[in-house]
Amino acid sequence: MSAQNEPVHLAFDALVSLLQQIFVRHGTSAEVAETLALNCAGAERDGAHSHGVFRIPGYVSTLNSGWVNGRAVPVVDDVASGFVRVDAGGGFAQPALAAARPLLVEKARSAGIAALAIHNSHHFAALWPDVEPFAEEGLVALSVVNSMTCVVPHGADRPLFGTNPIAFAAPRADGGPIVFDLATSAIAHGDVQIAARKGEKLPAGMGVDSLGQPTQDPKAILEGGALLPFGGHKGSALSMMVELLAAALTGGNFSFEFDWSNHPGAKTPWTGQLMIVIDPSKSAGQPFALRSQELVRQMHAAGLRRLPGDRRHREREKSAASGIALDAAALAQLRELAGE
Ligand code: NDP
Numbered sequence: 001m002s003a004q005n006e007p008v009h010l011a012f013d014a015l016v017s018l019l020q021q022i023f024v025r026h027g028t029s030a031e032v033a034e035t036l037a038l039n040c041a042g043a044e045r046d047g048a049h050s051h052g053v054f055r056i057p058g059y060v061s062t063l064n065s066g067w068v069n070g071r072a073v074p075v076v077d078d079v080a081s082g083f084v085r086v087d088a089g090g091g092f093a094q095p096a097l098a099a100a101r102p103l104l105v106e107k108a109r110s111a112g113i114a115a116l117a118i119h120n121s122h123h124f125a126a127l128w129p130d131v132e133p134f135a136e137e138g139l140v141a142l143s144v145v146n147s148m149t150c151v152v153p154h155g156a157d158r159p160l161f162g163t164n165p166i167a168f169a170a171p172r173a174d175g176g177p178i179v180f181d182l183a184t185s186a187i188a189h190g191d192v193q194i195a196a197r198k199g200e201k202l203p204a205g206m207g208v209d210s211l212g213q214p215t216q217d218p219k220a221i222l223e224g225g226a227l228l229p230f231g232g233h234k235g236s237a238l239s240m241m242v243e244l245l246a247a248a249l250t251g252g253n254f255s256f257e258f259d260w261s262n263h264p265g266a267k268t269p270w271t272g273q274l275m276i277v278i279d280p281s282k283s284a285g286q287p288f289a290l291r292s293q294e295l296v297r298q299m300h301a302a303g304l305r306r307l308p309g310d311r312r313h314r315e316r317e318k319s320a321a322s323g324i325a326l327d328a329a330a331l332a333q334l335r336e337l338a339g340e
């Protein structure tokens with residue numbers, strides 16, 4: 001390994017503060033910088049590399065392009081007993097979620113279920129950080145967000161859908177919440193970019209080239225090609241559902257509806273996000289957290305070694321013990337972007 005790429009270990013707080021500096025320097029408010037820095041550093045800490053510091057140059061080029069409003073103040077609307085709407089003002093989705101969160105939780109706890117519809121928002125991050133905290137306070141949360149056209153619907157000829165992730169979190173009695181977060185494309189766009197950068201081939205079945213022919217070359221996918229949904233018609237149906245819930249239901253753009261061509265450097269999809277939060281204390285029978293624990297127990301008894309989220313939490317523990325490992329070149333780039 002070259003000295004340039006030797007890992008440097010950084011404390012979580014140090015990484016957050018470096019990222020905050022970058023966001024503020026490139027035009028966000030202090031509040032937005034804090035929210036995005038915590039999100040991105042949390043992804044890096046958990047080994048969610050496709051949405052960790054790898055994304056920072058994309059955030060910066062987007063902010064510099066004027067495509068996103070880094071100082072937007074979200075407007076929260078209490079529209080019904082179980083429904084909250086937020087206009088993110090052309091800013092990021094995470095500050096909009098933060099602004100609406102107290103009202104959303106209050107509604108979920110009183111009605112048993114509540115939905116949050118965010119529109120006019122940009123989501124450029126992993127989705128699990130949006131749902132996991134709800135489960136940590138005993139609630140069940142499901143969220144979907146759409147992105148940018150790069151996925152060919154199953155049976156179609158050209159890309160239309162985004163990579164459209166679905167994230168879910170539920171409490172359990174004995175241990176951290178059960179969390180999964182997955183793109184409905186066969187692979188996240190971020191991972192294709194990382195493979196292209198490393199010169200690695202992709203597994204078969206992830207995407208097609210500009211002629212619609214199957215390819216394992218990430219560059220062919222990025223340069224005029226497209227991704228496929230995971231699981232054929234099944235993933236495609238889920239991706240369609242995400243477009244409906246995250247865009248049609250919220251008032252946001254479908255993945256194919258925005259045009260960023262006048263903003264060179266823009267990378268963040270301008271779409272929408274839906275969050276559904278359920279208070280399981282309203283359900284019948286044994287407490288939900290005991291039932292979810294029983295399910296996990298049976299899965300382990302059936303031979304399962306790895307639950308979704310296990311790898312991330314192991315990475316989190318490693319980062320807490322020895323710091324977040326960044327390669328020296330990536331850290332140097334962050335310092336430069338921070339103006340250090
Ligand atoms: P992965 O395929 O890596 O993982 C999907 C889920 O499956 C995770 O919860 C993961 O847990 C779990 N998992 C993976 N392998 C196993 C296994 N062998 N056994 C059990 N569980 C497993 O994620 P994707 O590539 O689909 O998505 C990556 C990220 O990209 C997500 O965070 C997603 O939100 C983000 N994304 C964001 C978009 C946006 O518009 N903002 C668009 C598309 C994607 P673990 O994490 O513990 O490995």
Ligand code: PYC
Nearest residue numbers: 124147163188189190
């Ligand atoms: O990795 O597919 C992706 C993605 C799209 C927008 C943010 N991440």
